[in-house]
Amino acid sequence: MTGPALSDAHGSSGARLIDGKGFAARLTQDIATEVSAFYDRHRITPGLAVVLVGNDPASEVYVRNKALQTHRAGMRSFMHMLPATTSQEELLGLIARLNVDPEIHGILVQLPLPGGLDPVAVTNAIVPEKDVDGLGVVNAGRLALGLPGIVPCTPLGCLLLLRHYVGDMRGQHALVIGASNLVGRPMAQLLLQEGCTVTVAHIDTRDTAALARQADIVVVATGVRELVRGDWIRPGATVIDVGISRVSLPGGRTRLVGDVKFDEVAPHAGLITPVPGGVGPMTIACLLRNTLDAARTIVEGRAP
Numbered sequence: 001m002t003g004p005a006l007s008d009a010h011g012s013s014g015a016r017l018i019d020g021k022g023f024a025a026r027l028t029q030d031i032a033t034e035v036s037a038f039y040d041r042h043r044i045t046p047g048l049a050v051v052l053v054g055n056d057p058a059s060e061v062y063v064r065n066k067a068l069q070t071h072r073a074g075m076r077s078f079m080h081m082l083p084a085t086t087s088q089e090e091l092l093g094l095i096a097r098l099n100v101d102p103e104i105h106g107i108l109v110q111l112p113l114p115g116g117l118d119p120v121a122v123t124n125a126i127v128p129e130k131d132v133d134g135l136g137v138v139n140a141g142r143l144a145l146g147l148p149g150i151v152p153c154t155p156l157g158c159l160l161l162l163r164h165y166v167g168d169m170r171g172q173h174a175l176v177i178g179a180s181n182l183v184g185r186p187m188a189q190l191l192l193q194e195g196c197t198v199t200v201a202h203i204d205t206r207d208t209a210a211l212a213r214q215a216d217i218v219v220v221a222t223g224v225r226e227l228v229r230g231d232w233i234r235p236g237a238t239v240i241d242v243g244i245s246r247v248s249l250p251g252g253r254t255r256l257v258g259d260v261k262f263d264e265v266a267p268h269a270g271l272i273t274p275v276p277g278g279v280g281p282m283t284i285a286c287l288l289r290n291t292l293d294a295a296r297t298i299v300e301g302r303a304p
């Protein structure tokens with residue numbers, strides 16, 4: 001177990017901060033080394049295509065950041081910025097071309113899509129071996145069956161942090177708050193595979209706080225800012241905060257907050273991720289990991 005203890009400024013009795021930013025930076029460095037070795041073997045540079053439809057400002061920031069990190073890892077990035085008026089047929093046509101493009105090893109369609117476009121049909125149009133978000137039915141089904149496949153980036157990032165900071169999770173009680181296809185559901189599957197006893201809470205769950213008080217590990221992905229309060233967390237528990245909400249500050253500035261009320265929870269937790277600097281950087285690092293793995297599967301014919 002590593003990571004600095006939180007300062008007394010938080011009234012902490014020794015909770016450790018999970019350094020997702022540092023961990024992601026090391027992961028990206030390792031991937032860059034592997035990308036270089038892959039190029040030496042095959043004279044091929046892994047390529048990631050990112051498709052953005054419309055001009056949602058938050059999504060634009062995300063995809064530019066993904067492109068930047070892809071270059072940093074030595075891979076090629078192909079951005080497709082389409083107007084909000086793009087039809088389903090046009091989008092599916094682009095995906096069909098990317099599916100057979102030998103320079104592309106990973107395809108990511110940034111969600112949410114503008115109204116009128118069907119995210120399920122679009123996600124499932126990506127061939128499973130290039131589905132680096134792991135959101136198609138083939139990869140989701142593989143995960144549900146405990147078979148190897150491409151795992152969605154955010155829960156994979158949470159898993160890597162948990163493995164590093166907690167280690168063996170067998171027998172631990174894990175509570176996942178949030179049941180989205182993007183985060184909560186795949187997270188629950190991964191924790192089950194680690195040998196945890198898993199509970200999933202969602203919007204209709206009656207007493208999420210009571211469930212949290214029994215948990216050794218709490219992963220929160222709801223988008224409800226500061227949902228998890230100090231008295232929800234039992235002493236020494238591990239808390240992974242996936243949530244990202246932007247709140248306005250006086251003077252027109254903004255700041256990011258998570259789904260956990262950090263100052264209240266940190267004194268009780270054994271380990272806790274900050275927002276920002278926790279799960280967020282891991283998501284992009286895992287996208288790079290998935291893209292390199294996809295290139296290996298395609299070029300070397302390895303099982304994913």
Ligand code: NAD
Nearest residue numbers: 154178179180183202203221222223242243244279280283
């Ligand atoms: P979503 O809206 O698709 O799903 C939210 C889930 O939370 C649902 O299952 C819902 O039932 C549940 N929920 C809502 N309110 C609840 C409550 N009061 N109590 C219990 N459960 C509740 O959201 P998502 O795509 O899973 O994203 C969740 C959050 O994670 C968002 O803030 C999003 O921005 C963030 N996110 C961050 C990253 C990252 O890289 N850090 C990646 C993906 C999503």
